Amino acid sequence: MDGQTVTLEDIRAWPVTVSMEDAVRALGISRSLGHKLANDERFPCRVVHMGDRVRIVTASLLALLEGKASPGEDRREVTIMDKHSKKQPEKTQGSTPPVKGGDVD
Numbered sequence: 001m002d003g004q005t006v007t008l009e010d011i012r013a014w015p016v017t018v019s020m021e022d023a024v025r026a027l028g029i030s031r032s033l034g035h036k037l038a039n040d041e042r043f044p045c046r047v048v049h050m051g052d053r054v055r056i057v058t059a060s061l062l063a064l065l066e067g068k069a070s071p072g073e074d075r076r077e078v079t080i081m082d083k084h085s086k087k088q089p090e091k092t093q094g095s096t097p098p099v100k101g102g103d104v105d
Helices: 008-012 020-027 031-039 058-065
Strands: 017-019 047-050 053-057 077-081
Touching: 008 077, 017 058, 020 031, 020 053, 020 058, 053 058, 053 077
Parallel strands: 047 077
Antiparallel strands: 017 053, 047 053
């Protein structure tokens, strides 16, 4: 995850979730487009929001790139609220409810 072109083998070795930067590099799109798609709930992979952080589920990214999923097929979004947050999540997509978690960096 060093800025070079990635292969499917590389992605298979990635952690469970990856940064938007790594995901868009694998998809061949810009980071700004990736964030716009995520904000518009149109990112083609599963997105996890943790406070201000956005992570992409690697299995969803891999399924899309391997042709096992259509763009947006596994696009459910999950919002993880830290226990100190009073603000309710503004959006969740699909039937996955927000998850209350412990401290989130």
